[in-house]
Amino acid sequence: MTEEINKNKKTIEQLIKIHGVENVLVDKESCILYAQDIHSKTIPAFAIIRPKNKDELTESVKIANKLGHAIIPRGGGMSYSKGYVPLQEGSIIVDFSRMNNIIEINEEDMYVRVESGCTWETLYRELESTNLRTPFWGTLSGISATVGGTLSQNGIFWGSTKYGSAVDSVVALEVVVGDGTLIKTGSDIQKNSAPFFRHYGPDLTGLFMCDNGALGFKVSATLKLIPKKEFREHVSYDFSDANSLFDALSKISKQELVDACVGFDPYLQKVRMQRESIASDLKKLAGVMKDNNSIIGALKDSAKIAVSGRRYMDDVKYSGHFVIEERTKEAAIFACDEVNRICDHYGGSKIESSIPKILRSNPFTPLNNVIGPKGERWMPIHTIVPHSKSHEAMKKIAKLLENNQLELDENKIGVGFLYTVISNNGFVIEPVFFTPDSIDDIHREIVEDNVLKNIECFEDNLDARELTLRLRAELLRLFEDIGGVHMQIGKSYDFKRGLRGEAWSLIKNIKDIMDPKKVINPGVLSLNVNDERD
DSSP states (O other): OHHHHHHHHHHHHHHHHHHOGGGEEOSHHHHHHTTBOSSOBOSOOSEEEOOSSHHHHHHHHHHHHHHTOOEEEESSSOOSSOSSOOOSTTOEEEEGGGOOOEEEEETTTTEEEEETTOBHHHHHHHHTTTTEEOSSOBOTTTTTOBHHHHHHHOOOOBTHHHHOSGGGGEEEEEEEOTTSOEEEOGGGGSTTOOSOOSOSSSOHHHHHTTOTTSSOEEEEEEEEOEEOOOEEEEEEEEESSHHHHHHHHHHHHHHTOOSEEEEEOHHHHHHHHHHSOHHHHHHTHHHHHHHOSOHHHHHHHHHHHHHHTTGGGTTOOEEEEEEEEESSHHHHHHHHHHHHHHHHHTTOEEEOOHHHHHHHHSOSOOOGGGBOTTSOEEEEOOEEEOGGGHHHHHHHHHHHHHHTHHHHHHTTOEEEEEEEEETTTEEEEEEEEEESOOOOHHHHHHSOHHHHTTSOOOOOOHHHHHHHHHHHHHHHHHHHHTTOBOSOOTTTSOTGGGSOHHHHHHHHHHHHHHOTTOOBSTTGGGTTGGGOOO
């Protein structure tokens, strides 16, 4: 015991020497807060460090490696699959919030380089003064979600329907691996080059993508730049059933017509309409007006939204919402006409496009959606399947939930669905649970005070919590059986169980090389669970 105390004291002293006392947090509240994600809380961290640059980070990784502390990267804290939640006592969590600089905007060579703690909103705002953007340009949680965290977990939304997920926009990385070595990827591996091109020899950039922080600490990322698309159209449709919505989403995806899209089932749609008020929508009209190139067009859009309010959604069943962005007005109108034609073909009825207009005009809003409208505990889970399996997957998911509907009703647990597509080949189905259960410190930290004061404060509801966890586990097994894949694998998804043996062996061998002492984020991607070596 004395030896352990002395080791811990030595660790803290060395970390303070590197980062300064104000950037090494060891108080109980911080160690609890930083160690929980949106859905899970296990054990507190030993310490939280906030490095200012890659040199400080490198030195801390070396200390953790030498003294045997687990060390875990944490981005914006928006994960819900235990990506950075520690499983071992004595874990050090790295908070990247101070490594938030935009290093270079290279308009000549069409790339932007940022530190990993830069948020998507910060990058978006910085590029506004140029005529450029990244192909994928942020998650809906981009007000807090960081570039590094998103590339570790992978992420979707803004731009992903046309350009793929977040990792598809990356050119190069700088990564600190388990022994403190700094590795560059892409064309930056050439000693006289710069990070302008991804593919030079083996794709080392891809090696560290979607690793959930298992293989190293992303220090910086270089992303492609493309011309900004100034002309926009917005489309919304009501469909009578999920099959019709799915067919329309798939066809639009394969035609590569829209930048972003989302669909809701009736339950999740109802929840979203309850979350905020018409007054909140009216506040967002400023964004709609700013987003419109035409003053007359802005006034028309704002008037339509103000007049329609939320009444038009009362009788909508399955809704689809689409954002079109193009270089010319003619191209935007053509794409809009094609989306209308496809939705009409699959039996959709056109409705007011307030939702995509407000979303696009206010792309990074406060994160009040991490709880339900009444303060329920929010638990999403998702799978990605090919278009050809989307109907079958939804049918099996619905059947599983139907078999448990009585228990769900008894525990007053609601389940809704969000649907979207990634590029032209990935269909996302996301069941979302709303459970009348207590929320955690992280929710109180993230959600705005004016929202918190108007919600119910649910007590611990262990029966309902156990049911949602059981159903999540059953859904994960179902996703595996139907061949689904995932983002945000973290420690919640059993990554190993669904893999082919030779792939698992290769991943383990890569982990052994990058992190020989197994100090980086133990347990993530099913790696080093109980020091398992099979």
